Amino acid sequence: MVISRYAFAFALAGATCSVHAESPRPDLSPEDRSRVEDVTRPATDFSKPERFERMQAGAATTDKLINADIFSQPSANLDFEDQQRFLLGNGLFRKDWVSSPSSTQASDGLGPLFNARACQSCHIKDGRGHAPASAEDSAVSMLVRLSVPPSSDQEKEILAGYQSAVNEPVYGGQLQDFAMAGLPAEGRVRVDYEDMPVQLSGGETVTLRKPALSIENPGFGEMHPDVMMSARVANPMIGLGLLESIAADDILAGADPYDADGDGISGRARFVIDEEGELALGRFGWKGNAASIVQQTADAFSGDMGLSTPLRPDHWGDCTKAQGDCRVLPHGAQPHLGEQEVPGDLLELVAFYARNLAVPARRNIGDPDVLAGKQVFYETGCVSCHAPKFVTRRDAPQEELAFQLIWPYSDLLLHDMGEDLADDRPEGTATGREWRTPPLWGIGLTGAVSKDATFLHDGRARSLLEAILWHGGEAETARQRVVEMEKTERDSLIRFLESL
Secondary structure (H helix, E strand, C coil): CECCHHHHHHHHHCCCCCCCCCCCCCCCCHHHHHHHHHHCCCCCCCCCCCCCCCCCCHHHCECCCCCCCHHHCECCCCCHHHHHHHHHHHHHHHCCCECCCCCCCCCECCCCEECCCCHHHHCHHHCCCCCCCCCCCCCCCEEEEEEECCCCHHHHHHHHCCCCCECECCCECEECCEECCCCCCCCEEEEEEEEEEEECHHHCEEEEEEEEEEEECCECECCCCCCEEEEEECCCCCCHHHHHCCCHHHHHCCCCCCCCCCCCCCCECCEEECCCCCEEECCECCCCCECCHHHHHHHHHHHHHCCCCCCCCCCCCCCCCCCHHHHCCCCCCCCCCCCCCCCHHHHHHHHHHHHCECCECCCCCCCHHHHHHHHHHHHCCHHHCCCCCEECCCCCCCHHHCCCEECCCCCCCEEECCCCCCCCCCECCECCCEEECCCCCCHHHHHHHCCCCCECCCCCECCHHHHHHCCCHHHHHHHHHHHHCCHHHHHHHHHHHHHC
């Protein structure tokens, strides 16, 4: 959604208000606004669950049996026709693409450089990816972003114009660790770990692993001496359409870029150029790099698999001008199917699938330990960034996603997470220390979907407690409270997170 004139002025002025401050919401009547304010107030009673809390994605919540496919279910309120569209998109999401030329003309065009053959290869079972367990393991569902500092006025203007970054001149904006026959891969991702023990109250010790990222066997020569690299594991796919349907004004209402209220939390909105060429609120990706699901999908087709779409029409994907051999290899666009390897109708099907992957229902919401953990979550200050509730737009483009009370536990804003989590790689208006708050819904089912899944942007955390202990910057106070609290409180906090 393109941001409103009010919201843009609000953002540029750095205006401040709390997550639950009144927002304009032109889609709401006065009666609706009163209802929304009522149901989105922060919890104050932790002796029992809140109304509607179990159905954390509203009517779209799935109540299917918990197993490895729980993140692959359609929104529960889709009609029969849209369920068929969902299944078609699912087939495309899972499809293995092959390089050109090929006898399977509707499935070729992969690469020439690529990270994966299918969307599902990174978003395992529609869940999160994972980092290599050791330096010897391959980065199956983790990619590496590349960029260099701007060195000219033109490059500085690129960043000022809400573009993401200045690409590494030879290797582009992303390292591709696979290539079609006759072309070298761009390199092998290596991650080495250093153990970092953390002492908690009560004598408990948690060993964190600090990653060191490097690239072995670069296929096109040495990289720029000032190259900046950032590892990224794939995010889970559930609930994306509902996040897209949150009113931009409600997200901006939580921004406090200059910490005017003095609480140490300075959430910032990121703005990007959307698929229509308009300035819009970035709400997807680890640094809020995409405004819409279709834009995020087109970027993944291009960067991860080298497949062209109407939004990213280059058949060679991320191949740079310095990689001339890559740009002249055969592509998979078929004149009778369209001008791109992934024509617009197929791109829309995959985006529809991504938009309608259901969030599972909460579990054990009335359990005393879960309720106690919820209280710890609030009192520790986690809700300052992980905003519990929103009501989606009345005028959302898809009826099933409109006017739903949802519980994503994210404000979708950028926050300074401290030096330990910094990748030191600015991306657009996001600094090298800032990350978008990831939604927490479904996080307790991570292990059920993929036993190898890991947490945080580079997958360094193997458990929820490890992820918490890596928090710093704006979250340093909350982290320290977790370190110092009684073990029973920490255990309850984890129980709450596991119920999401």
